[in-house]
Amino acid sequence: MVTTRRGAETWAEAAPSTRASAASTRPRSSPYVPTPLEQIGLAIFPATLIFGTIFSVLSPQTRSAPYDHVTQSHAQDPTMAPSYFARKSNLFNVLFVKQGWGWMSLAFILFVLLHPSLSTQVRRLQACVRWVLVTACWFFVTQWFFGPPIIDRGFRWTGGRCELAEMEVEMGDTSVGEKVTAVACKAAGGKWKGGHDISGHVFLLVLSTAFLMEEVGWAVLRWANWREDERTVVMADGATKSANVEAGVAAGAGRAQSWFGLSGKITGVVVGLNLWMLLMTAIYFHTWFEKLTGLLTATVGFYVVYIVPRFIPAVRGVVGMPGI
């Protein structure tokens, strides 16, 4: 907790002049990189992946369970799988992650509609624009990108193929090999093998968690004025200023009320489940490199939606910034 000269006051209770002088002496964060607070939040993702990967190597139960490199999973038989969470059929995977974008979107919509910090139509609209952008990113990477999604295109560019499709190509149907996706291949009973398979689970779980952390985190921090907003932005004249100069509502407007509200708490549950399932993917599925590329792909989406607007004023004018 940050205290003032008198020692007993919290940062939020301090006089505005005290906070202003502290802010002016504090080094400014760069608009080109996440703030120190965001860096702490984002570090959770690589830390979870590293911990899970190390755990999978050290755990005798996990190491001794048979692993299939084509399906990127351990034996699925309940008597042989190292854990309930090592099975693709586990309920958290089937009902939660496989519908993960839907759950994240539901939590977000509830937050936009119910949380008092998003009191104006402009704030709600800009939050929805950011959702459309991250949803387009998810859609292009995992569902469709003018044909097969980016994950499937990457798989084929790196030499992967559907074994069944290859057979058909040999029989003269050359169009099949070009059009096939992981879903189509598996549905046709083929084996999707040989390429680099970016982890869709890592991508989805990281991007949707980072999205909720940005949207709910900054909105609640400013609403409660629990901590000084550290974000900086590049203005149209090239000057770098605190993001507060563009804020429509004073920080701390909701200090006397419930900070998170029901919708913020629901978001917390989705974030908690996401992180748990990210850990399970880290322990039981994929190679470390496929998890890393899942993380990097999500990081690109995060950077475009949340950091780029800070240094391109025209983009910021359209998408806004959470909590501002």
Ligand SMILES: CCCCCCCCCCCCCCCC(=O)SCCNC(=O)CCNC(=O)[C@H](O)C(C)(C)COP(=O)(O)O
């Ligand atoms: C030409 C311009 C086109 C612009 C297109 C813009 C984007 C439009 C998006 C339209 C759809 C939005 C709908 C959003 C509502 C939903 O949430 S959809 C319902 C829920 N579905 C999911 O959440 C599916 C999530 N699952 C996955 O993404 C994948 O299953 C996976 C987890 C990433 C991995 O799958 P595997 O099979 O395990 O590999």
Ligand SMILES: Nc1ncnc2c1ncn2[C@@H]1O[C@H](COP(=O)(O)O)[C@@H](OP(=O)(O)O)[C@H]1O
């Ligand atoms: N945490 C998890 N729990 C259960 N299954 C998981 C999982 N993480 C990944 N998987 C499974 O591992 C495979 C590869 O996942 P992805 O590429 O999305 O990261 C998928 O198999 P299926 O496609 O056969 O369902 C997926 O369901």
